[in-house]
Amino acid sequence: KQEVTQIPAALSVPEGENLVLNCSFTDSAIYNLQWFRQDPGKGLTSLLLIQSSQREQTSGRLNASLDKSSGRSTLYIAASQPGDSATYLCAAKTSGNTPLVFGKGTRLSVIA
Amino acid sequence: GAVVSQHPSRVICKSGTSVKIECRSLDFQATTMFWYRQFPKQSLMLMATSNEGSKATYEQGVEKDKFLINHASLTLSTLTVASAHPEDSSFYICSARGDRVGNEQFFGPGTRLTVL
Numbered sequence: 240k241q242e243v244t245q246i247p248a249a250l251s252v253p254e255g256e257n258l259v260l261n262c263s264f265t266d267s268a269i270y271n272l273q274w275f276r277q278d279p280g281k282g283l284t285s286l287l288l289i290q291s292s293q294r295e296q297t298s299g300r301l302n303a304s305l306d307k308s309s310g311r312s313t314l315y316i317a318a319s320q321p322g323d324s325a326t327y328l329c330a331a332k333t334s335g336n337t338p339l340v341f342g343k344g345t346r347l348s349v350i351a
Numbered sequence: 352g353a354v355v356s357q358h359p360s361r362v363i364c365k366s367g368t369s370v371k372i373e374c375r376s377l378d379f380q381a382t383t384m385f386w387y388r389q390f391p392k393q394s395l396m397l398m399a400t401s402n403e404g405s406k407a408t409y410e411q412g413v414e415k416d417k418f419l420i421n422h423a424s425l426t427l428s429t430l431t432v433a434s435a436h437p438e439d440s441s442f443y444i445c446s447a448r449g450d451r452v453g454n455e456q457f458f459g460p461g462t463r464l465t466v467l
Contacts, residue, residue, distance in 0.1 A: 270454065282444060282460035283395075328394065335454035338385045338446070343394040 241266045241333050245342035252319055253350050260314040260345045262329030267307045270335055274303050274314050275328040277344070283328065287314070319349045353379045355447050357459035364435060365467055372430045372462045374445030380425035381447035385456065386418075389442040401428055425449075435466045 242265045252258050264272070271290045275283040287296045287303040289312070295304040302315040316323060326346045330339035354377040364370055374384060383402050387395040399415075401407035401422035409415045417439075419431040428447075432439055444461040448454060 273455075275458075280442075280463070283458045285458075288455060330395075332454070332456075336383070338397050338400055339456055340397070341387075341395045 241331055241340045243329055243331050243340050243342035245329050245345050247345060248343065249346040251348040251350060254319060254321060256319050257315070257317050258319055260316070260327050260347070262312040262314070262342055264310050264331045266333055267310050268333065269307060270332045272305055272312050272329065272331045273339060275330065277326045277328060321349045321351045323347060324349050353449065353457045355445065355457045355459040357445055357462050359462060360460060361463045363465045363467065366436050367434055370432045370435050370464060372443055374428045374430070374447065374459050376426050376447045376449065376457070379449040381428070381449050382425065383448045384422055384428040385446040386420060386430050387444045387446065389444060395444060432464065435464070437466045440464055440466045
């Protein structure tokens, strides 16, 4: 059964710093991996989706990588801003028909 | 991207009341819908998977008689919390997957349930 772990659970950085959020998964035979953002009391915002055949995806200041052999994904945020403060969730899908399995998230605070 | 709506966004009810939450795919046909639950400061936990026209498949530990799921059409699934109690208070999020948009899951905005 797929398990997803995110480290660290919480992170506080000063504005302008580049940062990396980590995600690991136990079953390397994944179909795709997705990063989400969740603001307090709100739903999910999809940030990046990486298919099994891809190694990375980029959107603006965000870059997500996928290394299936090591069971790891990272989300890189460049030049962080206070507006980036939120919880970031990593989720993995084992096959096209199975549901996304979520990690517990990393709570990010960017201090102005 | 595809849009999924949920209604209501927030509900407060007395203990013993049954609550129905609707999940709709607005611009695609959802062959599969997933229901997740999220407790405060916790991650999303899958409750059940439903395919249109079939009975839902529940995750271990989720009571199917308490969390009734109906997926009667390709655009609508409902979750009914029967005889809700304070411990059922949570954030419920639905997700839909349709063949037309590949296997990506699209998420609704969530429903905050508070049982007094």
